[in-house]
Amino acid sequence: MSLRRRLFFPLAWLRRQIRASEFALIVLAVVIGAASGLCTVVLGALARTLQHWMFALPRGQRLSAVASLGWAPLAMLPVGGAVLSIFSWGVRSKRRRMVDAVEANALHGGRMSVPDSLVVSGQTVISNGFGASVGLEAAYAQMGGVIASVTGAALQLRRSDLRNLVGAGAGASIAAAFGAPLTGAFYAFEIVIGAYTPSAIAPIAAAAIAAVFVSQLFGAQPYIIDSLSGLPAESHHYLLYAGLGGVCALFGIALMRLVALVEQGSRMAPVPDWARPMLGGALLMPIAFWSPQVLSAGHGALHMDIAVGASLGFVALVFLAKASASIVSLGFGYRGGLFFASLFLGTLVGHLFAGVLEIIAGYPVVDPHNAAMVGMAALAVAVVGGPMTMAMLVLEATQDFALTGAVLAAALVSSTIVRETFGYSFSTWRLHLRGETIKSARDIGWIRALTVDKMMRRETRATDCEISIGEFRQRFPLGSASRVVLVNAAHHYAGIVQTPAAYADGLDPAVGVGSIAINADAALAVDMDIVTVMKRFDASGADELAVLDSDRHVVGILSESYVRRRYAEELEKAQNDLFGER
Structure with a gap:
């Protein structure tokens, strides 16, 4: 048996177990939470070590708690900017822009890139380590999310399960940073997943608890504040x-x-x-x-x-x-x-x-x-x-x-x-x-993925708009086609003729059929998403629209009834995922 097949069988077995058993998904979330907690400890230690080196801090001293600093140590701030620029130049690439856990869950079904996540974490550690007024939460959530994303992708999990795991990983990292499992769990729900999903409660809670346990095992201190309150908080x-x-x-x-x-x-x-x-x-x-x-x-x-x-x-x-x-x-x-x-x-x-x-x-x-x-x-x-x-x-x-x-x-x-x-x-x-329109981590990636190209019927029978109505009747008897797409001499889209309209009383058979074409100025592009398509149908009032490429050549046709049926099906599927139907 080849090495590839030996590796495939355990992954396939794990995937079947996770899909069939909620307990298996919880166990996987615990592993991801523990790994995320460990990453949080390492990233925090790296940043604090840099601060102690750069600013000569006493052991156990926080940089922002120092009473005063001279100009010489403060020179580390522009030095840190130079180091950050060199690091960013060294890891520059032509890949698409880097995606964080929120964007990954909203637009990409929870899929994140390991190299990009390492770059984000490195940049954040350098920035914080050299004293810039920024937090490490971007690095924490990025690494927790990518651990979950890579694990879920390797197991080929469902889109909803992968999104929940990314939330669990990112939330576990925040839980480890504060020593606060409830905080991490709600961070996952409200900020990374964008909704309270019943199917995700147990995995996310388990991941957060595991992360806090691991972080405190390695010496991380919980985020405890003595509020020293002198007056109780009363109802008024x-x-x-x-x-x-x-x-x-x-x-x-x-x-x-x-x-x-x-x-x-x-x-x-x-x-x-x-x-x-x-x-x-x-x-x-x-x-x-x-x-x-x-x-x-x-x-x-x-x-x-x-x-x-x-x-x-x-x-x-x-x-x-x-x-x-x-x-x-x-x-x-x-x-x-x-x-x-x-x-x-x-x-x-x-x-x-x-x-x-x-x-x-x-x-x-x-x-x-x-x-x-x-x-x-x-x-x-x-x-x-x-x-x-x-x-x-x-x-x-x-x-x-x-x-x-x-x-x-x-x-x-x-x-x-x-x-x-x-x-x-x-x-x-x-x-x-940067041009995105998302306002939360709610999953709208399926909307963008459901494009005209995936829904249209390919159109291979375009007709010259210059032929007469009489010739059109000979080519397309009643009942042979419900509609015919027209093109001009340059093979550019020229409208749609509904076949019964060509048989209306009072039409001159010698007139060109293009005179009765409709929707000549309304068409769809191949890359439009389903929401844009429905808006185009509403604006045009058409039942069917042609699909054109960038040169206005006809490549397909799409009906409004089919588009709305597909939208309803995908929306129902998304709601089933939200409420935990496995």
Whole structure:
């Protein structure tokens, strides 16, 4: 037996087991979760090691918790930009642009590329390791997602199972990063899969738990915050915290738009693309010289600012500095995410909110530490999405159930405002700027895959539009064909004649048949997706439309009834996958 056949048989057996047994899928998810957790540990260790080397940090010290840094260590920021440019140049390729887990699940049925994912992770580790104000969540989710994608593709799993596994892998990585399995599970549902799918609950939960277990086995610490609350979160505070959610929504939208504007401006600047990260690093230096809290993701600064009280003026300045640092880092080409940065910025907004209320009322209205936790979640929801994800993060980080209710109220307000007024999270907003239209990870890939080329009937019988109606009647007696496609002398499309129309009373048999053709200006292209096709049918009012190539030659024909039947079939299939029919 050949080596290929020896490898094929175990994979085929595993595929049959996973398709037939939910327990087998859960076991596979546990393996993927464990591998994702290990990857998270390795990536985090690499970034922290770089930070300790570049900035000569004491053992156990977080970069964003350093009291001060001189100009010499801060020179590592533009150096990091140069290293990032060299790395990106060294791994440049002509492959399609890199796909993250959200885009993979929305458009590609969960399929991701290993080389591209390694590039994304390398760029993110370099950016964070050299101090840029970006988080590592992009690398974590990318590697967790690609582990699941490659495993599922090797086993040739169903599209729905593969998408669920990609969600499980990415969510497991986030769970490992925070030591919070519920957070990771809801991250998978809300952000990577785009829906709560009953069939995925057990695999995703199992993957998240396995990832947290593995990460803590290798020394990772859970994300625990002592909120030090002096006032309990009472029911009447919910309205105030809902207002805080609205404020965070506005800040989140402004932050995402400013990143896009700065990125556009930096690309228009008279500097080559490879120099943009270096220039960004130079711009970060004076901000970080004033406050090193703006560097890296901001974990150390978050814990420090929650534990130590500060004046409102100082908090406002730190907020502006951190926001500016994140905008510059991402706008000038550093790779990373805003998840971790939004958590830190949210705590600052919460502090400011509580302080302003106290000034207005003359006494403490809400506890500033509670407000910091609520702001942390609400701003993260505005930027990343996932209200339940952030509510679970606060619950698992503080163990405060009463506070979690207030967090959820603010998160829902923030999510609703962003969805209604802006419509995107940070990841989908960047996709939108590149020309994509997706607003979540819900699977619309099947819509794009179902093109005219796959639905049309091939047309091999086109007729000259110059023949007379009398000749047309001789060629096509009633009952021989329901419609005939016409072409002109150059073999370009000239319309469709419905055969009964040529037999109508009062027609001159000597007149050219092209005079009774319809839909000469309405046709379909081969690469149109099914939604575009249905819009074209609605606009034209036609029952059938011709399909043309780029030279307007007729290649096929498509009926509206068939298109709508196929759409209904695919939609039903997608809904069955969503609700777990195996």
